[in-house]
Amino acid sequence: MTITGWLQALVFFAIVLALTKPLGLYFARVFEGERTWLSPVVEPLERLIYRICGIDPAHEMPWYAYALAVLAFSLVGFVYLYVLLRTQRWLPLNPQHIGNMEPSLAWNTAISFLTNTNWQFYSGETAMSYLSQMAGLAWHNFVSAAAGVAIAVAVVRGIARTSSATLGNFWVDLTRALLYIFVPISIVAGLALCAQGVPQNFNAYTTVRTVEGGLQTITGGPMASQEAIKELGTNGGGFVNANSASPNENPTPFSNLLELLLIFIVAAGLVYMYGVMVRNRRAGWAMFAAMSLLFFGGFTVAYWAEAAGNPLIHHLGALGGNLEGKEVRFGIAASALFATVTTDTSCGAVNAMHDSFTALGGLVPLVNMQLGEIVFGGAGSGLYGMIMFVVLTVFIAGLMVGRTPEFMGKKIERREVQFAILAVLVTPVLVLIPTAIAAVTPAGLATLNNAGPHGFSEILYAFSSTNANNGSAFAGLGPNLFYNVATGITMLFGRFAVIVPALALAGSLAGKRAIPEGPGTFTTDSGIFVALLMGTIVIVGALTFLPADALGPIVEHLLVAQGSTF
Amino acid sequence: MLSQRRLERRPHERPLFDRSIVARAAADAFRKLDPRWMMRNPVMFIVEAGAAVTTCYVVRDLATHAANGGFDFAIAAWLWFTVLFANFAEAVAEGRGKAQAESLRRTKSDTFAKRWTNGTIEIVTSTQLRKGDVVRVEIGDVIPGDGEVVRGAAMVDESAITGESAPVVREAGGDRSAVTGGTRVLSDTIEVKITANPGETFLDRMIALVEGAQRQKTPNEIALSILLAGLTIVFVIAVATLLPYSIYAGSRQTITVLIALLICLIPTTIGGLLSAIGIAGMDRVMQRNVLAMSGRAVEAAGDVDTLLLDKTGTITLGNRHATEIITADGVEARDAARAAYLSSLSDETPEGRSIVLLARGADIELDEPAGAAFVPFSAYTRMSGLDLHDGTMIRKGSPDAVLAWVREHGGEPSPELAGHVERIARAGGTPLLLARNTCVLGVIYLKDILKPNMRERFDRLRSMGIRTVMITGDNPLTAAAIAQEAGVDDFLAEATPEAKMNLIKREQGAGRLVAMTGDGTNDAPALAQADVGVAMNSGTQAAKEAANMVDLDSDPTKLIEVVEIGKQLLMTRGALTTFSIANDVAKYFAILPAMFAVAYPSMEVLNVMRLATPQSAILSAVIFNALVIVALIPLALRGVKYEPKGANAVLRENALIYGLGGLIVPFLGIKLIDMLLSVLHLT
Secondary structure: HHHHHHHHHHHHHHHHHHHHHHHHHHHHHHHOOOOOOOOOOOOOHHHEEEEHHOOOOOOOOHHHHHHHHHHHHHHHHHHHHHHHHHHHHHHHOOOOOOOOHHHHHHHHHHHHOOOOOOOOOHHHHHHEEEEEHHHHHHHHHHHHHHHHHHHHHHHHHHHHHOEEEEEEEEEHHHHHEEEEEEEEOOOOOOOHHHHHHEEEEOOOOOOEEEEOOEEEEEEOEEEEEEEEHHHOOOOOOOOOHHHHHHOOOOOOOOHHHHHHHHHHHHHHHHHHHHHHOOOOOHHHHHEEEHHHHHHHHHHHHHHHHHHHHOOOHHHOOOOOOOOEEEEEOOOHHHHHHHHHHHHOOOOOOEEEEEOOOHHHHHEEEEHHHHHOOOOOOOOOOHHHHHHHHHHHHHHHHHHHHHHOOOEEOOOOOHHHHHHHEEEEEEEHHHHHHHHHHHHOHHHHHHHOOOHHHHHHHHHHHHHHHHHHOOOOOOOOOOOOOHHHHHHHHHEEEEHHHHHHHHHEEEEHHHHOOOOOOOOOOOOOOOHHHHHHHHHHHHHOOOOOOOHHHHHHHHHHHHHHHHHOOO | OOOOOOOOOHHHHHOOOOOOHHHHHHHHHHOOOHHHHHHHOOHHHHHHHHHHHOOOOOOOOHHOOOOOOHHHHHHHHHHHHHHHHHHHHHHHHHHHHHHHHHHHHOOOOOOEEEEEOOOOEEEEEEOOOOOOOEEEEEOEEEEEOOEEEEEEEEEOOOOHHOOOOOOOOEEEOOOHHHOOOOOOOOOOOEEEEEEEOOOOOOHHHHHHHHOOOOOOHHHHHHHHHHHHHHHHHHHHHHHHOHHOOOHOOOOOOOOOHHHHHHHHHHHHHHHHHHHHHHHHHHHHHHHHHHEEEHHHHHHHHOOOOOEEEEEEEEEEEEEEEEEEEEEOOOOOOOHHHHHHHHHOOOOHHHHHHHHHHHOOOOOOOOOOOOOOOOOOOOOOOOOEEEEEOOOOEEEOOOHHHHHHHHHHHHOOOOOHHHHHHHHHHHOOOOEEEEEEEEEEEEEEEEEEOOOHHHHHHHHHHHHHOOEEEEEEEOOOHHHHHHHHOOOOOOEEOOOOOHHHHHHHHHHHHHHOOOOEOOOOHHHHHHHHHHOOOOOOOOOOOHHHHHEEEEOOOOOOOHHHHHHHHHHHHHHHHHHHHHHHHHHHHHHHHHHHHOOOOOHHHHHHHHHOOOOOOOHHHHHHHHHHHHOOOOOHHHHHHHHOOOOOOOOOHHHHHHHHHHHHHHHHHHHHHHHHHHHHHHOOOOO
């Protein structure tokens, strides 16, 4: 590890920290319907959308109506993208004459983008027309992120409101998240990326003769516009297969830093917004602190493992860190940082090959996803996922102060525990069970490239990633009917099986009265709470996966240290 | 006889592990193995199912003479122990209640009743009595059923119910009219209107309560059970999927080992002790001689935000003392003292006696005038006094009543004493005006005596976040002074039942939970409205029915103890849950390397405890998991150490002990057991 390596991480984090409060205040204004400095431009557009769609912005929804709106919106989005992918061959903006996608892959891809996962069993440059990229994938990149933020806002409202039957209006929250947050920031960031050299055109690919005399196809297309939302919306689906490792998507150190920042800032701002909306900013900071500690913990391990390198290669005389699968222009620190950040959140964009990380370096992204991506987390999904853990922590630890547990003055009772545990149950069910099926069935093993613990890690990673709606991959796993269907299911339930209980929990909390806080009340803004929250996350979240992880990356690490390979 | 009965009645004189209770609990532990019973507790049901499955493997091993038969047998045996230990914990907790119920049942023998039927007395058995019957109870008779005295007054020995040997007065009308079946009349004859049918009497309910026959899970217990069931499902998935994973890794695990891992990971410690904690919490309330009608009430007590405390009897000793007689201008001190003495001679109230005592110190004539007529206090006149033979009238009483009386008799009281009256009231005392005929002689200063250590108690409550409100019939000035002296947070002066009710509703409207005590019939609505209502056993039937707890000692201060027990109960649950979950870390480190020691010898690095063999590692974890339940039974029954402090201080302390302790203890425990197993060559 080097000082410059650490500086990269610290500078990145310092900028995130600096942006957290202003963004959080801005988000709070946006979702509390107050005027912002963007209002003069955006408000007329917002009103126009409401008029066209027949939305009454004053209408409030109870939790189930909110959840139904989310589900209905997602279903329509799914059908739309599926049809688009199945018919792209006959549609315009297809200079490469790319064919229609086969059904199971189209099903998988439509779910993947609908759920903010961006798991890609295809290569963008050979499987997607420009129209599919722009009108299909990018559309979902925007709206799935905005929907996630809307849900997080509704959940926070449930905590903040008292004796209320409603959580807000999904259509309004969705529209505002799009118009006030994702579109403006994407425009600015897209232009900045253009300035760094990311292409933005509708040309067919160019084939050039290189200096060495070989032929190379250089992809083009509307990349910069898609790149910004890919990170900002924690989507992660690359325009091209190499994702942010490709010089077209991520050309410079500055673009790399910008992309890292885009991944974190919405989630970080939302955490502050939570503090503002529940009128306890310290609670927001406490959550921020727990997330920051988990972030630095993950980064330290990943960076250390990558910098330490592979002992087997050291035996061959090539000392130094592990550079396999990394862009040399980014180096070890920036690659480890990117891998940590992209799996802390549900982004899944990559600037290096996670499969080529050392065993422990690869364990970090794996564990991050298995925790449910709550270290800042996906746009919105990180916040409501973390709130589920907060509720569990409050329930377990809250009893220790000698009162029935309270969260922000609201009693955590049977219903709340039920919904929180349901949301937490989703991850083990959707990761461990499909992995178990894949590990012992011919269909699951058929497209596996590696044997031994590393092969196991690849399967485990695939289901951890799709369940958490991350979308990054260890690769080494080819698409087939089994994986197309299985990962489709994990993506689908990984998202909606958490959203529905989270909204139900919020609905239940919103209806409660708040008990005034006193010296005997358990509070969620203390240092001891941060410690307990992290303890709950690690023990409840991570210990579930310890047996599986032990048979994957952990044993691989031990074996490599011993000198075995596969 | 009385004192012996009292010993039986008071379970706090019963050791935690009474021999007879333990013996019966051990038998009950086996009886509770019935799966229909175990189903109520999903965590322990899984353990039982696991034990049953491993037992099948033991049988198979015996049939096939398998090499690892000893290991399977040891695992199966310890899994059964785990279930039995948890059942034992519950049975011990229940046993304490049962022992108490039995001694109560001895009290409840059939008695004969003298029932009024069509104007004549008819002898019937107590079981034939119905609501509305009127019975006559004479000296020496046992009262045949719960009821209200409708005629007469008597001394009643209630020790069978309360354990208190001093007899109490029960009389018709007012707030002391309720009598309980099974108690004995020691003097006089009373007529009692029966208010409960057989089987529904207080004694019946009490027996049912202490026996736990009606015990239902409390809301928090249900929520916690759901959490534990959820965690259990998580670990079932984690362990079940380990079978295919191990097949992939080429090291297929046996079902016995997987079950051992599962049982170690699911929260058996809290799962096994949860119901014992709840029963023991109610039992601790009972040991303070308070009957909680439900576990829910005890749990609610821990959540109380506002305590409404009656001034008299809770904050102050019930009686006030005369400390000073201030004379009016031109009145001689001895003259006033003599008048005060005479006015109180026949006044048997503690206040009256204290005035006599004070006056005696003033060197006055102590003879009693012949032919004087005593004028008793009434709520209407608010005065008492004496009419002497010579026509002199002496009165003492509330200032405005006495002033009005003086004016009525043609006197023109001078305003000079008004200042004293107000000063006394402001200082929290009660001023009594003393007058003779048309002349006001002076003011008697009655002082409220605070109970000792109340200020510290209220400070402690405040640090726990509980607000105390003093309820008193005094005027606002007096109330403010006493409130300040006692250190309560707020007070309600000139309290009427309606004002009390409104206060409760206001507090509840702001989201707070309210606890109060009461005894009178007019307290009943407020007792019912309050989240925790403690009725005094000396109170009326209506009050007792409205409340969710009854204090058999009729000591209003108990409310504070009940709140502390409620808090302790919740803390114990939280502490053991935390401990149970934190334990999993060490168990993983014991079992995982052991499982894959053959397939991946390098996993030995994770065997941080350096456990001897894979088999001893797994067995040690299972044994630790079973023994920790036994080790924690005393904690579950007694409750965790409780000190009133702010939430964050309590949390920090408990998180350290049970969270961090829960991480570390099993590492040591498992290592120790492993060493023992090795030394004894048991693996």
